[in-house]
Amino acid sequence: MKRSLPLPLLFLFLLACLAFRSALTRSFHYQSNPPRDRNIHLDATLLSLSSHDPADSSLRTDISDLLQASLESFDTIGGKFRTISLWRRIGSDDTVRPRSLARIRLPVRAQTHYPPDRQLILPLFRHSLVTWARSHHAELPYSIMSELIQRIKRPIEIFNGRRDSGEPYGTCAVVGNSGILLGSNHGEFINSHQFVIRLNNARVVGYERDVGSKTSLSFVNSNILHLCTRRVGCHCHPYGENVPIAMYMCQPRHFLDYVVCNSSHKAPLLITDPRFDNLCAQITKYYSLKRFADLTGLSPTRWNETHDATTFHYSSGFQAVMLALGICKRVSVFGFGKIKGAKHHYYTNQKAELNLHDYEAEYMIYRDLIKQPEVIPFLSGFQVPPLVFYY
Template sequence: MKRPLRRSFAVLIFVVLVGAASFSTALRRAVAPAPAWEPPPPRLNATLLRLAAADPSEASLRRDVDELLEGRLPASAARARAWRHDRLLHPLHLHSHHGLSLPRRGRRPDDDHDTLLHRLPRHEQLHIDPALRRDLSSWHRLRRYDPSVLGSLASLLSIPGRIPSCAVVGNSGILLRASHGALIDSHAAVFRLNNARVSGYAAHVGSKTNFSFINSNILHLCARRPGCFCHPYGHGVPILLYICQAAHFLDVAACNATSSTRHGSPISVTDARLDVLCARIVKYYSLRRFVAETGRAPEEWDRAHDAAMFHYSSGMQAIMVAVGVCDRVSVFGFGKSSDAKHHYHSNQKAELDLHDYEAEYAFYHDLSEHPQVVPFLNDSGFAVPPVVFYR
């Protein structure tokens, strides 16, 4: 009689233990936070990807490069006027069909290279020196889709490895609403855009600058100054430049011939493969926005945006360079607000309409929150570092 009773008691203990374990597991599940839900990546639209990959400006760019290599300025009347103001051109790269020597002025060697100082004979011809010819040809040859370029950008900055932390400082007036200056300067490297002023604004934008990022239109304006001065942040701050027009390679060559010796920091042109990657990404987001907001076919985007002139902004490429070389990226001064100035340092009212800033903002959101869904960037196999946007 005792043996069955003992067996029943053992079974009862087993049931109690199993029940307690089950209750404990259920309790832990009820109390523990649920795992974060990751939304599935959206399906990329094949039509938008195809259209974003098309470059309607390639044919005209090819003609411009060929004309420069043959010793002629690009045929576009607008560009020619920009270079022929008062019939003055870069003396470093011009000679006369008649063999006339160009008049020189200035007693210092660098003065002989100052731009817009010499009048030219009626029949002038560009003389492309071998180094400039190599640079121009190499830049255009590299202008292809290769998203792996993100992993090789450290050589562009002439740095041995990745930078621990970077701040990219835009020019939006929203910077004046916060005092991020000390936070910006605490980063290992600070990128600034298009020579925006820092004097008088340090509390909001910081005072430190490690890299100056400009587009070639800015350099073209600098090239009109004696000595080609384009270094408002100090003589030792490297300038990174992306090319808007092939003819601006003349500015790069002329300015590097003077400013690298006088100011100690040469001008580096960004890898053309990065240009192509940026162009495809922003065009995809612009196409997507156009279709969503207008309900029209994506093929109609070209007419609405002047496709041959459409371009990403300087700020977008600066962010992409930072993503390629920094372990952590902080972004300041991007975005706009009805109660803020357009630019913190000027009275400019609006930007050029060849950019689609709303499309770029959509890209920034994905880059920060879900980089794996960014089209074309997800082909690179590159691990995007943390990117934080400050408003």
């Protein structure tokens, strides 16, 4: 014989069912609907604008000129210095002075492997530049983030005498250079990470308590390497000669510095894949366009009125964070951001930010990487690992 539920219990049961159904509906809508502040039509415009690089035409011209350039090398001051330059004669008129495309002046010391044989510099330069340019002009693959383990982690593990498992590092720290690190006492915590990335050869000695002392990878831009060529042996190792260096190419002429410096580096000197560079560039420009439209109410097509589109670029810090997300299971970030009264860099007296970066747009990206990585364009199919910023 069936028994009916007492009315009070039946009422509570119905309320529970309604609440459960409501919770399911809220969860479904949260995961299936796009964020309210994203306009689908505007997104399509931003995607198109961010994929266009107005500097691409001049870049192609620079690459073409460099590949047709001649090499000149001569010693001065009794062989103490060597000047290496790339130049090209424009036109057939011999009276026209050749145009210098790249030049480095470096000190020479006996019993070093620096610089390499002069006969090898030009073919090595051309090979490196052609390989880079071919990849730079290739389509942006969705798999590029997943390829970072093979392109960055694997050569580092092999150099350190370890067999690469193909798995990401367990924990990684990206240490920025903001003055907010002073007095933070993060040093010991930073050192506890399995893999530590530092930026643009920032000074560590004297700041260990706040920034740590461990360095697994030095991440720089090619302008830093260009400065290193002026030193004996192309010394670019503030963290020791056995610390690998990864860098992105700011200008194709810096491949001359790469070829010269690579001959003296004990640890790997890695160049980031141009497709990865393009990924970072497009994401950054997308958010900068969106920020401009949100702040001004103007069409994102007018973004050029407040930005120099030919020099606009992501920061080294942003690309280092993106690199860490590709090779690590969990990423901690230190020394990013600013507060009133803090120095721009913890180890310098620089006061202003560079106009070619949009740091506020990059902070927007970081917030989305933490809270809603699925809305970030160009990252389709990539599972963003946990990311934590420490201030």
